Amino acid sequence: MGFIFKQESDLIITLKKQHVIILRYLDNFNPFLQGKSFSVTNCIVSLREIKNILVTHLMLEDDKLYPALESSKVKKIRDIGRKFSSEMQLISEQTFDFFNKYNQIKTLDLGGGIQEKFI
Numbered sequence: 001m002g003f004i005f006k007q008e009s010d011l012i013i014t015l016k017k018q019h020v021i022i023l024r025y026l027d028n029f030n031p032f033l034q035g036k037s038f039s040v041t042n043c044i045v046s047l048r049e050i051k052n053i054l055v056t057h058l059m060l061e062d063d064k065l066y067p068a069l070e071s072s073k074v075k076k077i078r079d080i081g082r083k084f085s086s087e088m089q090l091i092s093e094q095t096f097d098f099f100n101k102y103n104q105i106k107t108l109d110l111g112g113g114i115q116e117k118f119i
Contacts, residue, residue, distance in 0.1 A: 011064050018057045025050045051099045058092050 028046040031038035062085075069081025 011060065011068075015057065015060060015065065018053055018060075021053055022050055022057070025053075047099075054095060058088070061088060 025046040028042050029038075032043060066081050066085040066088075070078055070085065072078050072081065
């Protein structure tokens with residue numbers, strides 16, 4: 001696609017770095033997803049970190065990336081920008097609905113009378 005301004009390329013670099021960080025936090029869920037032993041506390045901490053970085057990431061996309069794409073002189077890029085913006089709006093809503101639903105949990109029942117507390 002190619003960006004003209006250094007500021008725009010810095011934005012793309014920042015967004016890519018955030019993707020890497022998000023994926024690293026998601027890796028903490030692999031043992032759970034594979035049915036292996038896992039740390040509930042680590043999963044909860046990872047979810048909170050993912051939420052924090054996602055808020056920043058989605059705001060950057062909404063405030064900087066999509067407007068830049070949508071204001072392109074190239075119609076195909078404008079169309080892609082609108083499509084991404086529309087798709088990410090729905091994904092953002094679903095993501096934050098999930099985080100809001102579980103935001104108030106202070107303990108997790110692990111069964112057998114065992115509870116794990118977290119802040």
